[in-house]
């Protein structure tokens with residue numbers, strides 16, 4: 001059984017007796033005129049099939065007689081393939097997913113109807129994830145509503161809950177993708193270090209990074225690259241990257257490469273002129289100490305909230321020593337986000353909730369920062385951690401992080 005097959009096996013084991021799960025890969029979202037937004041397959045669907053194309057569906061059925069797995073794909077239409085590229089054939093879909101029972105998507109509703117007609121189905125799992133109440137319905141949410149309307153006596157269950165819990169713990173193949181994504185991110189950052197000069201535009205630093213990761217085989221950036229210099233580095237999700245980088249300022253880069261859908265998420269803060277001022281270095285080293293304290297503390301059993309407490313305490317001690325604040329409670333003025341989130345197919349990856357204790361195989365970020373607007377100092381140092389049996393492995397250990405290492409690489 002291949003990797004996605006063993007994941008489906010684990011899902012079937014957790015499903016209620018007398019239930020089905022229906023997951024759609026999704027539909028392309030129109031952007032304007034005849035253009036669509038870049039298509040992103042539903043991540044649970046990809047996780048369970050290895051397929052990332054639109055208009056597909058996975059059906060798992062757990063009934064008294066037998067477990068069944070069916071995959072539905074688009075039927076190839078030669079006249080359309082001329083324009084939009086060749087579609088996956090049944091044989092290719094079987095080879096990628098390990099699912100033998102592959103059918104065309106037009107027969108999906110009939111197949112579900114027959115299953116419910118012939119076997120006892122008490123519950124149906126759909127991906128009903130919603131970030132905000134006001135968000136538009138996803139494709140899977142729409143299908144869940146349609147299903148519930150047609151079969152009001154069958155209990156609707158949220159597949160997301162089960163799949164998020166599974167996806168929090170990464171298997172070997174996922175960790176390999178993350179390692180590769182981080183290695184490519186390292187290459188991109190080294191190119192920025194080799195090319196960064198005062199007077200350059202922020203988008204040029206972004207372009208050097210994205211050039212290097214694509215040249216080395218990344219699918220592309222994990223998310224919109226953040227390249228903020230000076231005061232822009234204090235804006236947490238700044239990504240317009242349209243300002244000129246002044247001599248003496250800091251450049252905060254929050255970025256990552258993507259490999260097979262898996263995202264690196266790294267932040268480094270470089271001195272545009274090649275050396276940090278004594279003040280910049282003093283603040284930088286406070287953030288670095290917090291980064292090191294969190295890496296030293298991360299281990300199974302701890303929660304992200306507890307890690308954030310370690311981070312806040314270290315940052316507060318540092319800023320009190322610098323005379324910037326008088327008491328630990330004031331740290332919120334200069335540090336206002338969390339130190340960690342899960343990382344995987346989503347950059348802010350699925351997690352059951354903040355209070356889930358860490359376990360071996362989880363991958364999280366470690367990203368303390370200090371944002372001092374009045375001094376135009378915005379510093380964040382973000383690494384990616386793999387939780388191990390007794391602590392953590394810093395997956396991004398090889399990426400230069402001390403001021404000495406960074407200044408040495410920029411000296412040329």
Ligand SMILES: [Mn+2]
Nearest residue numbers: 265365367382
């Ligand atoms: Mn992050």
